[in-house]
Amino acid sequence: MIGVRIRPFRAGDEPALADVCLKTADAGADATGVLEDDELWAEVFLLPYVARHPDLAFVVETDAAAGDGGEGRVVGYIVAAPDTIAFEEWFRDEWWPRFADRWPRPDAAASALSRQDGIVRYASDRGPDAAFFGPEYPAHLHIDLLPEAQGHGLGRRLIETLVGELRRRGVPGVHLVASADNAGAIAFYPRVGFTALPSPDGARAFGMTWGGSTPS
Numbered sequence: 350m351i352g353v354r355i356r357p358f359r360a361g362d363e364p365a366l367a368d369v370c371l372k373t374a375d376a377g378a379d380a381t382g383v384l385e386d387d388e389l390w391a392e393v394f395l396l397p398y399v400a401r402h403p404d405l406a407f408v409v410e411t412d413a414a415a416g417d418g419g420e421g422r423v424v425g426y427i428v429a430a431p432d433t434i435a436f437e438e439w440f441r442d443e444w445w446p447r448f449a450d451r452w453p454r455p456d457a458a459a460s461a462l463s464r465q466d467g468i469v470r471y472a473s474d475r476g477p478d479a480a481f482f483g484p485e486y487p488a489h490l491h492i493d494l495l496p497e498a499q500g501h502g503l504g505r506r507l508i509e510t511l512v513g514e515l516r517r518r519g520v521p522g523v524h525l526v527a528s529a530d531n532a533g534a535i536a537f538y539p540r541v542g543f544t545a546l547p548s549p550d551g552a553r554a555f556g557m558t559w560g561g562s563t564p565s
Contacts, residue, residue: 353424353498355506358399358406365423366399366408367391373493376530384465389452393472394491397444398428401436405429407510409494409503425494427507431520433489434477441476448472482546486524486556488515499533505541512559522558529553 358366367388374380374390381387399406409425430436454473455466462470482489492507515523524546527534535553539545543555 352412352421353409353501353503354412354421355407355409355503355510358403358408358426358428360403362406362408362423363391363396363399366395366426369423369425369493369495370395372495376528377533384468385463386452386465389465389468392448393468395426395428397436397440398430398491400444401439402428402430405431405511405514407507409498409507424498425492425503425507427490427492427511429488429490429511429515429523431488431515431518433487433524434481436489437475437477437479440472445472445475482524482554482556485558486522486546488520488523490523490525492525504537508541512557516559522556524554524556526552526554 367390370391371381371387372379374394375383380390384390406426406428408423410421410423412421452469452472455462455470457466490508490511492504494504494507512523525538525543526548527538529535529548529551531553538555543557546554546556548554
């Protein structure tokens with residue numbers, strides 16, 4: 350793939366990033382129409398990160414078409430939190446309460462939950478106790494690329510860009526959690542330096558360390 354670049358996130362990217370999030374949210378496939386409300390995906394898995402840590406968000410953008418004078422098209426991103434415990438406390442106390450009326454926590458038994466209900470319950474129950482993979486992996490990330498941007502080394506470059514910034518800040522390691530159904534992601538992460546970690550049901554967790562100090 351030619352004519353692409355990785356750049357820092359900037360204000361105004363949110364709609365384009367949310368579209369990438371939606372188009373890759375179903376275990377790497379397009380999740381449009383999977384939930385009753387398509388906007389839920391980004392409000393849980395993307396937008397809180399660019400709100401809290403915009404300086405740890407990087408965007409893959411195609412070059413503008415020749416002669417159109419405009420900006421390129423966003424085809425991928427990586428976002429992260431350097432301190433997962435602090436981020437999950439903030440998500441629980443400040444980010445998610447604003448959606449309590451729009452997406453109230455479902456009370457049904459787990460077996461009766463719709464897919465949207467399951468995500469809403471997950472978001473409602475997020476907190477530092479549910480997000481700990483060990484002090485060696487204090488940061489966590491989310492990365493998504495549209496199919497057209499995959500297979501060109503961009504995922505590796507995004508991870509290298511983020512890891513370089515985390516290392517500069519003294520963060521000693523990072524983890525991520527992928528759907529167990531996302532075979533492509535599960536195959537990809539070990540190839541770029543991640544190690545499999547003990548994982549929750551239905552998911553696969555991976556971590557990478559390089560040394561440093563836990564962020565204060």
